[in-house]
Amino acid sequence: MFEHLLxxxxxxxxxxxxxxxxxxQLPRRMRSFTNGEELVAEGSRPTESxxxxxxxxxxxxxxxxxxxxxxxxxxxxxxxxxxxxxLKLMDHSVVSIGRCQAAFIPHASILALVDTVPHIGxxxxxxxxxxxxxxxxxxxxxxxxxxxxxxxxxxCELYMRLEVLGxxxxxxxxxxxxxxxxxxxxxxxxxxxxxxxxxxxxxxxVVWRNSLITIHDIDRLRDYAEFDPTYLNLIxxxx
Amino acid sequence: MARYFFDTSDGNKLMRDEVGIELDDLERVRAxxxxxxxxxxxDKLPDGNDRVFSVQARDREGRVVFTATLAFKxxxxxxxx
Numbered sequence: 174m175f176e177h178l179l180x181x182x183x184x185x186x187x188x189x190x191x192x193x194x195x196x197x198q199l200p201r202r203m204r205s206f207t208n209g210e211e212l213v214a215e216g217s218r219p220t221e222s223x224x225x226x227x228x229x230x231x232x233x234x235x236x237x238x239x240x241x242x243x244x245x246x247x248x249x250x251x252x253x254x255x256x257x258x259x260l261k262l263m264d265h266s267v268v269s270i271g272r273c274q275a276a277f278i279p280h281a282s283i284l285a286l287v288d289t290v291p292h293i294g295x296x297x298x299x300x301x302x303x304x305x306x307x308x309x310x311x312x313x314x315x316x317x318x319x320x321x322x323x324x325x326x327x328x329c330e331l332y333m334r335l336e337v338l339g340x341x342x343x344x345x346x347x348x349x350x351x352x353x354x355x356x357x358x359x360x361x362x363x364x365x366x367x368x369x370x371x372x373x374x375x376x377x378x379v380v381w382r383n384s385l386i387t388i389h390d391i392d393r394l395r396d397y398a399e400f401d402p403t404y405l406n407l408i409x410x411x412x
Numbered sequence: 413m414a415r416y417f418f419d420t421s422d423g424n425k426l427m428r429d430e431v432g433i434e435l436d437d438l439e440r441v442r443a444x445x446x447x448x449x450x451x452x453x454x455d456k457l458p459d460g461n462d463r464v465f466s467v468q469a470r471d472r473e474g475r476v477v478f479t480a481t482l483a484f485k486x487x488x489x490x491x492x493x
Contacts (some may be wrong), residue, residue, distance in 0.1 A: 297492060320455045352433075364448035365455070368427050376458040 174201070174226060174276060177250030182296050184337055185217040186412045192293055195286060201276040206269035208349070214253050215266040223253045228273025229349065231358070231375050234265045235389075241385055243358045245304060246270070246411070248334050256301050258283060271349025271384065295363055295412050306404040315360050320369050323359050325398035328379060344391065349384040416441050416477065417470045420448060422456045423463035423484075438477065445469045445480040453482055461486035 176198055180194075182188050202221070208210055209216055212223055225247045232253070244265065247253050253267045270314055287294030298358045306332075328400040335346045350358075356366040373379050378394050380387040388394055415432040437442050445467040452465045465482045 229421075231479035320451060362444065362451050363433055363452035364420065364429075364444055365429065367418070367429060367433070368420050368448075368452070371427060 174203075175199070175224070175250075177226065177248075177254075178224060179250075179339060181250040184407060185299065185409060187409070192290060195290060196293065199278050199286065201278045201284050203276055205274050206272065208269060208271050210269045211266055211402070212269060212273075212275055213257070213263055213267040215263050217242065217263050217301060218261055219254055219257045219263065219280070221279050222255050222258055222283055223267065224276045225249050225251050225253060226274045226276050229270040230267050230273055230275070231270050231354070232265045233268050233357075237328060243354065243355045243361060245308060246358065248331075248333070249338055249340070252297070252300055256295055256304070270354055289295075292412070299406075299412050303404075303406050306406060310404045320359065320361050320365060321372060322398050323361075324355065324366070324369055325354075325373065325378065325394055327358065327401055328388065329391070329395050329400040329402075330385070330397050330405070332388055332394075333407070337407065343387075344389050345387040346387055347384050348386050370373055415472055418445060418448065419422075419468045419470065420452060421464070421466045421468075422452050423460070423465060424456075435493075440468045442478050445478050449482040453484060457484060458486075464491055 177190065179193055179196060188196075201224075203226070204212075205226075215234070227249055230247045230253050231243040233243050235241050247267075253275070254263065257263055274280055283297070287297060298352065310326075310330075314326055318326060331348060332341060332346065335341050340346055350371065352366050353363055355370070356363045362370075368381075370381060374381060378388070378397060380389070385391055396401075413434050413436055415434050417429040417432040419426060419428050419475065421427070435444065448467045449465055452467070456463065456465070463484045465484070467480045468476055469478045471477050
């Protein structure tokens with residue numbers, strides 16, 4: 174159930190068998206969600222921390238006129254609202270991109286665990302801090318990258334995050350986001366996103382058929398996007 | 413709800429939309445067409461000094477429902493470098 178969380182923690186620091194066991198024993202309530210369904214509501218005060226176990230979710234904020242911006246993407250093993258453990262109040266909602274499954278872990282159990290094992294507390298802290306690093310990169314993309322490079326950058330990021338989890342096979346991965354979802358992630362019009370993806374396809378950077386994305390030459394896409402993976406912090410060091 | 417196709421031109425290349433977008437009504441068609449213009453312009457500028465960006469929305473029958481155009485013109489006031 175928590176194998177993706179554990180593999181991502183282990184990618185960034187040594188996780189002892191005892192720590193692994195404590196994490197695996199965290200009580201949880203499993204729930205499944207359909208496309209677009211809300212996992213956590215804006216304005217709510219969660220009493221549980223939500224962890225994606227399969228599929229994808231996104232953080233969403235809405236304007237009064239209905240426009241939506243997705244401010245982050247979660248893959249399996251990601252906590253979607255660990256920051257709410259400290260913030261107490263949600264300033265955004267979390268929605269399912271395609272179908273997903275998530276584990277809801279009581280805050281009390283998280284508190285007990287981090288009070289008992291400070292190292293795990295630091296690893297959970299690390300995950301929120303990496304969320305922030307990703308956010309910084311998204312801001313740079315939103316502000317300064319050309320639409321084409323922005324989408325290419327997003328694809329490179331997704332590829333890398335899924336590769337770490339063993340979810341990329343022969344350069345292919347499942348990603349059920351609609352073009353509207355992509356438009357809301359990159360802050361561009363739907364028409365231009367359609368056009369840009371068409372151009373990326375025509376240039377041979379990506380094959381995108383329904384929910385299956387294939388990147389035959391990831392290095393070429395990384396070059397084009399000018400992708401720098403530093404922000405994903407895939408280094409293994411004592412934290 | 414009906415499907416509309418948005419063909420776009422960046423002044424250089426015309427791209428035909430083979431997939432289309434499902435939209436509620438004509439107001440939305442107009443909104444989507446116009447929304448795309450600044451994005452296309454931002455993507456292609458500062459290439460050239462005289463460009464017209466356009467988006468043409470067609471319905472299923474191929475009728476042009478709405479056309480949105482944005483013109484860019486740049487002019488030097490001194491001899492160009």
